[in-house]
Each structure stands twice: as C-alpha cells, then as structure tokens.
Amino acid sequence: MIIEAVPPALPLDRLVLRGAADAPALLLRSGPLSYEALRAGVAKLAGWLGTVVREPGARVACWLPKTELACLMPLAAARAGLVYVPINPLLKRAQVAHILADSGAMLLIANAARLATLEPGDRAGAEMIDERDAWAGVEDASPLGDPSRHDPAQLAQILYTSGSTGKPKGVMLNHANLWFGAVSVATYLKLAPHDRLLGVMPLSFDYGQNQLLGGWYAGASIAPLDYLTPRDVVKTVAREALTTLAAIPPLWVQLLEQDWGDAGATLRRLTNTGGALTVDLVRKLRARFPQADLYAMYGLTEAFRSTYLDPALIDAHPTSIGTAIPLAEVMVVADDGSETIAGEEGELVHAGPLVAQGYWQDTERTAERFRPAPAWSRHGGIAVWSGDRVLRDGDGLLHFAGRRDAMIKTSGNRVSPQEVEDAALATGLVVEAVALGLPDARLGQAIHLVARAAPGADRESLPRALTAALPNFMVPQAIHWREAMPLNPNGKVDRAALSQELSRDRAA
Incomplete structure (x- = not known):
C-alpha cells in the first residue's frame, strides 16, 4: 500500500x-x-x-x-x-x-x-x-x-x-x-x-509499542497482555474477540502447539517480525488460521520497520520479507556501493522519515550505522545501514540472507545460518533450530546446530537428512538437542547465550 x-x-x-x-x-x-x-x-x-x-x-x-x-x-x-x-x-x-x-x-x-x-x-x-x-x-x-x-x-x-x-x-x-x-x-x-x-x-x-501507537492511530483498541504460558494468549484472544495477533517466530511455534478450538475464529490479521518465517511455519499458520491475513515483516529498531509482504503473496513467496513499507525507501546496496541487480546479495539500507536520530551519547556507533544514503537514493539524507544481507528476486521481492556479522565462514565458504536452519526445519524432525559458527582450527568456523525435536521425531535420522539436503560444507559438525531455547528479553532466541554455552562446553 x-x-x-x-x-x-x-x-x-x-x-x-x-x-x-x-x-x-x-x-x-x-x-x-x-x-x-x-x-x-x-x-x-x-x-x-x-x-x-x-x-x-x-x-x-x-x-x-x-x-x-x-x-x-x-x-x-x-x-x-x-x-x-x-x-x-x-x-x-x-x-x-x-x-x-x-x-x-x-x-x-x-x-x-x-x-x-x-x-x-x-x-x-x-x-x-x-x-x-x-x-x-x-x-x-x-x-x-x-x-x-x-x-x-x-x-x-x-x-x-x-x-x-x-x-x-x-x-x-x-x-x-x-x-x-x-x-x-x-x-x-x-x-x-x-x-x-x-x-x-x-x-x-x-514492535510491541507500535501495537499501541498504530492501533490508536487507527482508533482501534488494544488488549495489553503479560502472559505466563502460550495458553494465556489463546484465552485472551477468545475472551476479547481479538482481530489482530502479533508475534515472533518462537512464540508462533508455541502457539501452534496449543489447542485453539474456536478461539481464533475472530482473528483477521497475523503479523510477524523479529525473525524470519519458515516455509513450514507459514503453512501451519495458514492452515490453523485460514481466515486471517498473514503479514511477514522485517524491521530494526534504528528504522522501526522497513518491509512487509502483501498477504496475497505469502503462499507463493513464504520466505520473502516483501517490499518497502509506506514512507520508507529500502535499497539493496552492493559491496561497491552500487545498486544490486535481481538475485545479487547486498546490504539492506533504509532511508526516509522513519530513520532514527542515532544512538544516545554514542557518536562512534552512530557514525558506523547512520551514514549518508547512496547517491542514487530517491530520498537521500541520512540512512540506516542495517548490516543485514538481502537480495531482490525477479519479482522485486526481498529475501533475507543473514546478518553480515552472523555469517559463518567455514572452509573458505560463507554460510548463512538461516539456510542451515531452514534445511533442518524442512526435515520435519525439529520445530526450532539455531545454527552457529564456533571457532575451529581446521575449518575456521565449524557449524553447530542447536535443535528442539518435533514430538515423536527420530533424532538419530537428522544428520542423514541434513547430509542429503545440504552441500557437505554446510552440514553441521555437531547437533545439540534442547528441550527449550533460551530467549532474550524481547522473546527472540538468544543466539549469544547459546554460543557462549556451547563454547563453555567445548572448553570444559
């Protein structure tokens, strides 16, 4: 729009x-x-x-x-x-x-x-x-x-x-x-x-605050909830006859494990950000809430929100983060500063009136992230250089490739953690997966996969399934099973905590 x-x-x-x-x-x-x-x-x-x-x-x-x-x-x-x-x-x-x-x-x-x-x-x-x-x-x-x-x-x-x-x-x-x-x-x-x-x-x-501000701009109503269990969410949706549910992938996984019955019948809109949707997650959400539009979105605090995918495209393009939201100019910038062509990976750069004013009392980090927009920008001015790697497909839709600082360098290959995670989820053997690169004297970085098993899954078959699905250099060197993933205060999977935990285990 x-x-x-x-x-x-x-x-x-x-x-x-x-x-x-x-x-x-x-x-x-x-x-x-x-x-x-x-x-x-x-x-x-x-x-x-x-x-x-x-x-x-x-x-x-x-x-x-x-x-x-x-x-x-x-x-x-x-x-x-x-x-x-x-x-x-x-x-x-x-x-x-x-x-x-x-x-x-x-x-x-x-x-x-x-x-x-x-x-x-x-x-x-x-x-x-x-x-x-x-x-x-x-x-x-x-x-x-x-x-x-x-x-x-x-x-x-x-x-x-x-x-x-x-x-x-x-x-x-x-x-x-x-x-x-x-x-x-x-x-x-x-x-x-x-x-x-x-x-x-x-x-x-x-993302949480905008439930208030965006809802109030529309003259709508908001039900604030501090939930203890996913079941609390289901009950509140039913009690308040809610039309809109916003969450991030770890919460979606938990919500899909609940018995909703008729509780979600009033939902007309599901929105996701704070992590990429997977093909499996999209299909399960569409099956559970067929009457609701599903909005995949991408954002960063420094520009609030950058892209969204028209719900009409979610079934055909389940992993896309879409196109620029209203009032935003979103560019994909190649390493040489030029605009990328279709299929070429580059850095997502956001210009326009949603760009924040920098970091409080931190001129050094402000200068790193808030820099002049490329000369070919329509909006110009100061832009947020996200550090996130994306590419634009032939239809003009953006796809998230990974963070520059999260890319795994193994055996001379740059590997997106998300690609490994998507492959693990696609096996149907796991419901959550996090790929990490840990220091390795032989490989530079070795890929480790932390996974939460699907109910009744044969854990022993996951290495074979990944070997069949991925190039050899992308196959995890080790798989670590967890009953639950650690979450940071915003509810996202805490990758840093997992990395520190695995590093301690290897040193012990």
Missing part, C-alpha cells in the same frame, strides 16, 4: 484524538478504557510528570509490565515535553542500572518488588517512585489537557536494544519517527476502528 505524499508529522500525544470518545482504547483486565478516559488519563499523568520532573527534555524511565500507567506513559511523557525511556520488565538489576546511568534518567517508575532489587549505586541520581504512589500523585494532579504543540523533530523516546552484544545502546526517536511509524503500519495493515489488537510484545520493544 502506497502513501502518495508524506503527511505532516504531529506531536505524539495527539494520538489520543484519533479514536471516538466512547470507543475502547485499551481492553484491560479490569474492563475497557475508552478514548475519552485515555485522553483524561494522559492529561492527568502528563500534569503529574511535569510536577515531578521540571526540566524540559529530561529523561523519565518506566520499568513495569503492561499496566495502565505503562500504556499511557509514551503519550503522557510526550505531552509533558519529556523523553520517555521504557525498560523491559524482564531485565535485571545490572541492565537497568546501565540504562539509568546511560540515559541520565531523572525519574524511574516501577513496582516495589523491582525497586527493591536496585542498590543505591544503581540509581544514578534518578528519583524512584513506586507505581502505586505515582497513581496517587496523578489523582491529585492538575491535568495538562491541551494537545501539545511540540516540534515533531523534538526527541521523544530512547529505546534500548537488548544488548546481546555488549551493553544496551539507546536508539533516539523523535515525535515524527513515532508518528510516522504509527501512520505507516496502520496503513499497510489496514487497521480500522473496529479492530481489536493483542499486545504481547514488550512495550520497550518497537
């Missing part, structure tokens, strides 16, 4: 005006919260924030599950002229202390149990307020009721990456970045006021 001209960006807090006053904006366990109540809540919370933190542009952090306050914070902080720093509730003391110190947050809102885990030196000067005390202050606050007139170029948020390599880094997003992200996603997903979205991803994750 195309947006013919770039619409004007507005201050982020104006999203509260998009829905009908009596329509539900949030579907909370305590009951629905209308758009009228959302407007009042954002105004009161913004007014309270302004009394606690009086410095314009100050950073305010929130370390909470998906409570009502956590859902309102992005808009309330924006209205108060503050910079919001959401912290994943799954993070532990060391990561939170780093985020507080790095961001220079003046305020942290969390629950008592989380605050109790922090030591005095972890607070980095931030005032600590329990969520219950914050709500008490909000009740007595004067509302900051008028929609703001902030410059859309003003910094609005700092989103910290999961830190799988090194310490987390903060991606800077202004009001325009967040507003345009909501516009783009609501447009190509064809969201409408009657839609009811499930929010299972962390709100500190750009």
Whole structure:
C-alpha cells in the first residue's frame, strides 16, 4: 500500500484524538478504557510528570509490565515535553542500572518488588517512585489537557536494544519517527476502528509499542497482555474477540502447539517480525488460521520497520520479507556501493522519515550505522545501514540472507545460518533450530546446530537428512538437542547465550 505524499508529522500525544470518545482504547483486565478516559488519563499523568520532573527534555524511565500507567506513559511523557525511556520488565538489576546511568534518567517508575532489587549505586541520581504512589500523585494532579504543540523533530523516546552484544545502546526517536511509524503500519495493515489488537510484545520493544501507537492511530483498541504460558494468549484472544495477533517466530511455534478450538475464529490479521518465517511455519499458520491475513515483516529498531509482504503473496513467496513499507525507501546496496541487480546479495539500507536520530551519547556507533544514503537514493539524507544481507528476486521481492556479522565462514565458504536452519526445519524432525559458527582450527568456523525435536521425531535420522539436503560444507559438525531455547528479553532466541554455552562446553 502506497502513501502518495508524506503527511505532516504531529506531536505524539495527539494520538489520543484519533479514536471516538466512547470507543475502547485499551481492553484491560479490569474492563475497557475508552478514548475519552485515555485522553483524561494522559492529561492527568502528563500534569503529574511535569510536577515531578521540571526540566524540559529530561529523561523519565518506566520499568513495569503492561499496566495502565505503562500504556499511557509514551503519550503522557510526550505531552509533558519529556523523553520517555521504557525498560523491559524482564531485565535485571545490572541492565537497568546501565540504562539509568546511560540515559541520565531523572525519574524511574516501577513496582516495589523491582525497586527493591536496585542498590543505591544503581540509581544514578534518578528519583524512584513506586507505581502505586505515582497513581496517587496523578489523582491529585492538575491535568495538562491541551494537545501539545511540540516540534515533531523534538526527541521523544530512547529505546534500548537488548544488548546481546555488549551493553544496551539507546536508539533516539523523535515525535515524527513515532508518528510516522504509527501512520505507516496502520496503513499497510489496514487497521480500522473496529479492530481489536493483542499486545504481547514488550512495550520497550518497537514492535510491541507500535501495537499501541498504530492501533490508536487507527482508533482501534488494544488488549495489553503479560502472559505466563502460550495458553494465556489463546484465552485472551477468545475472551476479547481479538482481530489482530502479533508475534515472533518462537512464540508462533508455541502457539501452534496449543489447542485453539474456536478461539481464533475472530482473528483477521497475523503479523510477524523479529525473525524470519519458515516455509513450514507459514503453512501451519495458514492452515490453523485460514481466515486471517498473514503479514511477514522485517524491521530494526534504528528504522522501526522497513518491509512487509502483501498477504496475497505469502503462499507463493513464504520466505520473502516483501517490499518497502509506506514512507520508507529500502535499497539493496552492493559491496561497491552500487545498486544490486535481481538475485545479487547486498546490504539492506533504509532511508526516509522513519530513520532514527542515532544512538544516545554514542557518536562512534552512530557514525558506523547512520551514514549518508547512496547517491542514487530517491530520498537521500541520512540512512540506516542495517548490516543485514538481502537480495531482490525477479519479482522485486526481498529475501533475507543473514546478518553480515552472523555469517559463518567455514572452509573458505560463507554460510548463512538461516539456510542451515531452514534445511533442518524442512526435515520435519525439529520445530526450532539455531545454527552457529564456533571457532575451529581446521575449518575456521565449524557449524553447530542447536535443535528442539518435533514430538515423536527420530533424532538419530537428522544428520542423514541434513547430509542429503545440504552441500557437505554446510552440514553441521555437531547437533545439540534442547528441550527449550533460551530467549532474550524481547522473546527472540538468544543466539549469544547459546554460543557462549556451547563454547563453555567445548572448553570444559
């Protein structure tokens, strides 16, 4: 879907005006919260924030599950002229202390149990307020009721990456970045006021937060959920008659193992990012939810979202990540800086109004990732050079090949981990697979496969199946079976943890 001209960006807090006053904006366990109540809540919370933190542009952090306050914070902080720093509730003391110190947050809102885990030196000067005390202050606050007139170029948020390599880094997003992200996603997903979205991803994750922002742009309603088991997701879909379910591949695998019965009958839209869909996963999702459109998407925090595949093409092109989303220019750049031809692998480079403002207080890493767009770019300006390798097929559709820094170099061959993983999944013997390259004196890197077996599968037959399916240099040197894969705080398979685990095992 195309947006013919770039619409004007507005201050982020104006999203509260998009829905009908009596329509539900949030579907909370305590009951629905209308758009009228959302407007009042954002105004009161913004007014309270302004009394606690009086410095314009100050950073305010929130370390909470998906409570009502956590859902309102992005808009309330924006209205108060503050910079919001959401912290994943799954993070532990060391990561939170780093985020507080790095961001220079003046305020942290969390629950008592989380605050109790922090030591005095972890607070980095931030005032600590329990969520219950914050709500008490909000009740007595004067509302900051008028929609703001902030410059859309003003910094609005700092989103910290999961830190799988090194310490987390903060991606800077202004009001325009967040507003345009909501516009783009609501447009190509064809969201409408009657839609009811499930929010299972962390709100500190750009994909999770956009369930709120994109849904509110469309005037739709969102059911925030902190689930303990996949069964909780199934029950919530049924209880709230949800139309839209967003997840990442590890969660899809778990959800497909559930007995849905009639629970998914209301679903009209499934969206995936945070990892590539496999042919098998696409087929199973299409079979389980035949009435729902399946959107394969690709994104990175530094540009929020880059591509999506039209659901009409998913059956014929199940592994494609599609084409550029509205408002984005996506290029495939060859190693010599030229535009690639069909079938030629290159780096995905994203230009346009969704490109973030760089990394907070990190000019060196900003200069590495945020660089001028190629001379032949239509949009120009600063682009995000993703480091991800893709290729464009003859139909103009993009296909993910792997990360430049994740490619395995074995026996002089460059091997995409995803190709090995896809081959393992295609055998039907495994339901999850992660390919890693570990140092090897003979090969440079040896391919190791970590796998979770399919129910009743003959594990001993997997090496033979892979030998039959892959060139010799791509066949894993070792297979490690796991009953469950480790996940990082955003719910993705933690490749770094697996690599460290295998390396320790080999050294022991």
